[in-house]
Amino acid sequence: MIKSMAKKEITILNDLQIEKKISKSENVDKDEKKVSEKNVLQGRWDQARNEIKHIADAEGHGIDDGIKDAVIALNAFNINTGQSCEGHFDSGMSAPWIRIEALNEPEERFVGQNEAFEKVAKKCNMPVEEVKRMFNMDAYWEAFHECEKNGETEDYQKWREESGKFLYIIKEILDDFYKNRQVADNVRIKADTENMDDMVEGSFEIFNGGEDYRNINDLKLSDEEKESLGKRLDGYRKEMQAFAGFLKDKLFGEGDNYINGKKNKAQEKVDQEKIRKIEEKLI
Incomplete structure (x- = not known):
């Protein structure tokens, strides 16, 4: 009886040791997986940061420091940005903004667009690129209306739909960001578009600044007004940087699980809009 009990206890002990080894092995695997996932995410962050370093506008200017972190964070989440600005008190927009759009915008928006612009360029005796870049507004709109029809x-249309998904993803993220965050309405970051159908050119912008979200090229601000705007701009930029920090925490804290949930909801909204349009046609 005693020998039988001893054998039983030894068997139990062996089983426990085996389970402990298995558990330890599983924990090691989990730790290695976490390290691997973190390395992948860090790689994406570094890649986005390095790519942003080499981006420049038509005049050769890089991305403004006051908006750079937010641009990096969005791209690390594979949310493509097209243009951005930290806001200025001497030209352009006087509040920060970031344009978001799907990758690989088609060269032509309208059927026969290139032919229409080439025709107008020839008529006006100017390079077609200058017509496309609105060097001559009358020529641009003539070509635009010609192909728009x-x-x-x-x-x-497919590209616009992908951009529309980004819109709904961003709205979900901003809701999360402001869930427990109280700021003045003019400091709060918003999207300039309510739904996909409102994206006239297939893209949208996130911005803050309230009434300062405007083009001031034609305004002549006094030194006092510039000083006041500069102080407000500082607050707007800090909010964008806080948003960048929020995104970075989500990336390294939850990884793709966070953004995938937003993508699923965005796809549902896009599908709902498709159904609505079909139903409207049937009425």
Whole structure:
């Protein structure tokens, strides 16, 4: 009886030791997986940061420091940004903004667009690129209206839909960001578009600044007004930087699980809009 009990206890002990080894092995695997995932996320962050370093506008200016971290964070989440500005008191927009759009915008928005612009460029005796870049506004709008009547290409419609998904993803993220955060309405970051159908050119912007979100090229601000705007700009930029920090924490804290949930909800909204449009046509 005693020998039988001893054998039983030894068996139990062996089983416990085996379970302990298995548990330890599983924990090691989990730790290694976490390290691997963190390395992947860090790689994405570093890649986004390095790519941002080499981006410049038509005049050769890089991305403004006051908006750079937010641009990096969005791109690390594979949310593509097209343009951005930290806001200025001497030209352009006087509040920070970031334009968001899907990758690989089709060259042509409308069917026959290139032909229309080439035709107008030849008529006006100017390079077609200058017409496209609005060097001559009359020429640009003549070409635009000429091809607009042909309707958008299928590729452009698909691209716009992908941009629309970004819109709904961003709205979800901003809701999370402001869930327990109280700021003045003019400091709060918003999207300039309510739904996908409102994205006239297939993109949208996030911004803050309230009434300062405006183009001041034609305004002549006094030194006092510039000083006041400069102080407000500092607050707007700090809010954008706080948003960047929030995104970075989500990236390294929750990884793709965070953004994937937003993507699923965004797809649902896009599908709902498609159904609504079909139903409207049937009425």
